Amino acid sequence: MTERAMTAPSGSDSRVQPLDPAPAARVSAAEAEAAMDTFPKLLLHHARVRPTRPAIREKDFGIWQSWSWDEAAGEIRKLACGLAALGMGRGDRIAIIGDNRPRLYWTMTAAQAIGAVPVPVYQDAVADEMAFVLDHAEVRFALAEDQEQVDKLLEILERCPKLEIMIFDDSRGLRHYQQDWLHDFEAVQEKGRAFDAANPGFYEGEIARATGSDTGIMLYTSGTTGKPKGVVLSFDNILKSAKAGIEFEGLREDEEVLAYLPMAWVGDHIFSFGQSYVAGFCVSCPESGETVLQDLRELGPTYFFAPPRIYENILTTVTIRMEDASRIKRKMFKYFMEVAKRAGSRILDGKAVSVTDRLLYGIGRVLVYAPLKNTLGFSRIRVAYTAGEAIGPDIFEFYRSLGVNLKQLYGSTEASVFITIQPNGEIFADSVGKPAPGVEIRIDEATGEVLFRSPGVFIEYYKNPEDTRETKTEGGWVHTGDAGVMTEDGHLKIIDRAKDVGRLEDGSLFAPKFLENKLKFFPKIKEAVAFGHERPFVTAFVNIDMEAVGAWAERNGIPYASYRELAALPEVYAQVKENVEQVNRDLAADPKLAGAQIRRFLVLHKELDADDGELTRTRKVRRNVVVERYAELVDALYSDAKTAHAETEVTYEDGSKGVMQADLRIEDAQSFEGASQPALKKAG
């Protein structure tokens, strides 16, 4: 990065900041490297070598407004001095609450410049959660985006005794708030200007005092289990991780990135903040949460990150809109998507493709793929990531076949994101890739848990030595809590949360979630529950997808009256059996998972329902409840019985209860031997 940075446009000399400690020309590359170990130092660097290139953009009043590195540096300088004038000192913490906005990103750098630690908070957090984080982090300052966030802060003020000063970005609706510790962003910058004039050299001096090993930021994990934990990350953590990612993908200063994921999430901190500062590329903030897809299209990012859910939503929108299209368009779309499925990913991976397919793909590009990608804003994407949870292979392949270089990565806050990335040309739908540069991975023999070690490993959990000790063990190995397996060609597969992974009686690994996800990715299967811990073999309950199976039955003229009847149809069983055997075939390919093939299954007569307590409100299966409610069915799966009788109490929508009885057929599924299968299922 340094080299590229140094050869950037030289028309910048006249704009070199006079107070800069050393003129750019005289700094050797090595010295510059050493000097750029914090974000404020990088900011000064960019303001010097690429002052006129855009640093950050925001769509406001219908126009993309941008700030160059030079302008951003000026804004941050005023803000940092303003914060100092308000009494912020080294080691203080400032909470940052709101949507992705340039001023919020600037606040991070400004706080870091004077030695304070930014603590971004999830903007949609409920007051309780926010109170916990603010109190735990002992923040003295808070920056809120707008009235909504200010009101939320006022509500929890009593529970955060350390909170002294609040700053707001958007003054709308705040005209009548007259607390003297509530400041307008611009007023703080005004104060900063005066402070800067009165204390020359203060700003540069403060920046120079920090080094790479100092705390750069505190990110609170979202806390799905228990209270949120404050992950303390040093400048080095973020910088080195960001840099490794940049080198791995060959990112440049002209990348376009849309910053739309929560600022409190480590992914955003790396992709929209860390990597932007390291590579010098511009980050764009959408107009509002609702306009993200439009802004995405206008911007046409080259480097993009989204969780699977977003790719899924976009695909659904495309599918729905295609159904409304004219017949010719529909036919064309269908035909060329078939071509893309055959050839698209292979072309992207640089593999051999027949001449006909290559030709057809070329025509498809003109007629379908390019216009479609343009509509989605994906035309210019060079690298797109997905992470967070398993992505359906169909969705994954859809984007890759269009020529979007979508990759999976695996990471965590404790690792400053990167643990594994899929290298170009080695993309598989069911692996998360190879260890990222500088990362070592180890699988715990006993538990199957993934452990890693890297320069990105966090310093500690804030005020929580116990959890720190538990997670960050001897030799710097960090426990991820995820169970995984390494394939022979060095790819990591994440199979489940480590605590959910069980063992069959013969000791082979059993990862219920992994099996269930594989089953759920088939369109006709809505939900699945796998059993096998301390059992001789694996069995499963399957819930069919009423919509998909119903539509299929209608098309094929198969009559049915209810969900129960539909689920019991022999044709449906045959289809599910095919799906189950496909899963078994995939499992057989992996020697570590081959033992966990599904031997027997049944299709449930009712949908698992949150009202009956079988699912959580976020639609996750409550395994223990299911086991308890359907104990007789589970027993039957582990007997020789061909049918099982079920009697279940159900809760209707109006709250009344009834009993549902059914005789369910139990089906055996074929299992497979491992040897002859390819090591991994190809994506596309």
Place this chain on the structure above:
Amino acid sequence: MSEILADPLPLDGDAPEAARVFDEVLLSVDNITLTFGGVTALSNIGFDIRKGEIRAIIGPNGAGKTSMLNVINGFYHPQQGKITFKGEERRRMRPHNAAKQGIARTFQNVALFKGMTTLDNVMTGRLLKMKTNMFWQAIYWGPNQREEIKHREFCEHIIDFLEIQAIRKTPVGRLPYGMQKRVELARALAMEPELLLLDEPMAGMNIEEKEDMSRFILDVNDQFGTTIALIEHDMSVVMDLSDRVVVLDYGRKLADGTPAAVSRDQKVIDAYLGVGH
């Protein structure tokens, strides 16, 4: 504004609001009588709207509320009575004169250009303020271009204010009803009105949309100092939003006063509960 808030809002924003006082009369109607053939829509109505306040006009169906707005707006011409706006008495006036004088309105049944986008609809609100003629607008060059950019910027502020950025380029015909109402408000605001007439701004909305709309009405009043006269059926909305309420029934004025006073008035209660007719 000669008389603004008597009291700034309480510090924490959750304590009850202090009553606001308004002195300067912006518009007054006296002895208005409006008849259509043999039907008397309004008889001898008189009240005033003061600068900076939110004034509600309520009443049962057919009470003459919309007729009253149409009179203020210059769409109907009353047979009797006088209307004084900004201290000047006026007799006969057309809606576009009213618009030029700074009176904007929204309609009970949304009246937008359905095929045009939200932005274009809001821009039509600026037409009266544009100086260049159609010829220059068609060429889009020179002074007209500068003017258009200036007006677009103004509209963008309104769009930002009403949080309708996401539908900026959507044809309004495709929008849900609640959103169309919001676009209509945006168009009215684009005229920079001194007096904003809202005819049932919350009709057909769900609770959440009503809450949003209430917020916007209060914000418009607070931020731009716009005087607002609104017709509304939802009593809780009227009580929460308005500074003063005038109650009409069968074309007659039943009561006039603060929401609290009006809601205690026996005549009003009777009218709404159907007693005494």
